[in-house]
Amino acid sequence: MYLIVIDPDADRGQAILRLPMIKALMNAGNIPYEICIAAGSMDGYRYTVEFCKRNRLSSGIIGMGGDEVVQEIVTGMLDAYPQTRCGEKIPIPLGILPSHFGNNFASSLEGDKFRAQSKSDQPPEVVVKHFFDVFMKGNTREIDVITAGDMGFINIGNIGLDAIIARDAEDLKPRYDDYCFFVAGIKTIMKYKATPYTVEVTERDVTETISGEYLCLVVCNGRYYGTGMHVAPGAVVDDGKITLGLVNPMSRIRTMAVMSSLMNKSRPNIKEINFKTCEELKLKTSPGIYCLDGNMYHHDGEIVFKVLPKILDVFV
Numbered sequence: 001m002y003l004i005v006i007d008p009d010a011d012r013g014q015a016i017l018r019l020p021m022i023k024a025l026m027n028a029g030n031i032p033y034e035i036c037i038a039a040g041s042m043d044g045y046r047y048t049v050e051f052c053k054r055n056r057l058s059s060g061i062i063g064m065g066g067d068e069v070v071q072e073i074v075t076g077m078l079d080a081y082p083q084t085r086c087g088e089k090i091p092i093p094l095g096i097l098p099s100h101f102g103n104n105f106a107s108s109l110e111g112d113k114f115r116a117q118s119k120s121d122q123p124p125e126v127v128v129k130h131f132f133d134v135f136m137k138g139n140t141r142e143i144d145v146i147t148a149g150d151m152g153f154i155n156i157g158n159i160g161l162d163a164i165i166a167r168d169a170e171d172l173k174p175r176y177d178d179y180c181f182f183v184a185g186i187k188t189i190m191k192y193k194a195t196p197y198t199v200e201v202t203e204r205d206v207t208e209t210i211s212g213e214y215l216c217l218v219v220c221n222g223r224y225y226g227t228g229m230h231v232a233p234g235a236v237v238d239d240g241k242i243t244l245g246l247v248n249p250m251s252r253i254r255t256m257a258v259m260s261s262l263m264n265k266s267r268p269n270i271k272e273i274n275f276k277t278c279e280e281l282k283l284k285t286s287p288g289i290y291c292l293d294g295n296m297y298h299h300d301g302e303i304v305f306k307v308l309p310k311i312l313d314v315f316v
Contacts, residue, residue, distance in 0.1 A: 002033040003051040007065030011099035021128040048076025062095040071293035075152040093313040105155040108222030140313035156225040159290040160216030194249040201278040218245040229262035240309035
């Protein structure tokens, strides 16, 4: 038995039009499945936990849409199988069928967002059939999962300027559609100031403390986030490491220029972004919001991130 979790809002509501296509292929292959329409906040999480507990011999889960619905599924998997938080492998695989506008983790898995985008730009029936063929072959890749307190994610978590932009972009989406991130970025950059952070990074039982003011921090498993910005070129999804990016304060004009440059195919070396690799990090700052794979959450001023190496199989 498989669970298909779909975000009905993904791809401007077009993602759900692919559901009859995947259903037809599953039916033709006599593959049993259940469907969850994740219409509300954390629906994907709740359905995943309930499904896994009810179907201990389930075959896997398929997420249809953007990074947001996949993040809820992954957190649900961790809570359905609590032993995985201690490093045991999640016993079922995950399939990701991206929306037409892509999925940032899928781009990281592909290794290049432009190559991934060219695949998702194909006619819907071609995209769905390609996914189904990969799914039927059963080939998987082991990837890392990062926990942030009680939550889990597989792409990128961020706090500071980028999280504020992501939050404001959601509010602006009905009015500005594809330009919502651009408009939110301009508005936020014009008034945002760097924030004090203290970060303890631990690797091989050695802990280093970093303190300072930063525009934002990005906690990366994947390479791409937001509207496809190539923020962490050195991040690898199965290296057992967290790639931490610390973005130093810069002028408003320079900030806009940097964000634009991250969209380019050949990402330049950006001196204002410094990277550290670690296995665990503790972040302390003022209470506020943070973003995990596009989903917004509140924190009380301290967040602990930890990598769980190669605990999840993803169809590739």
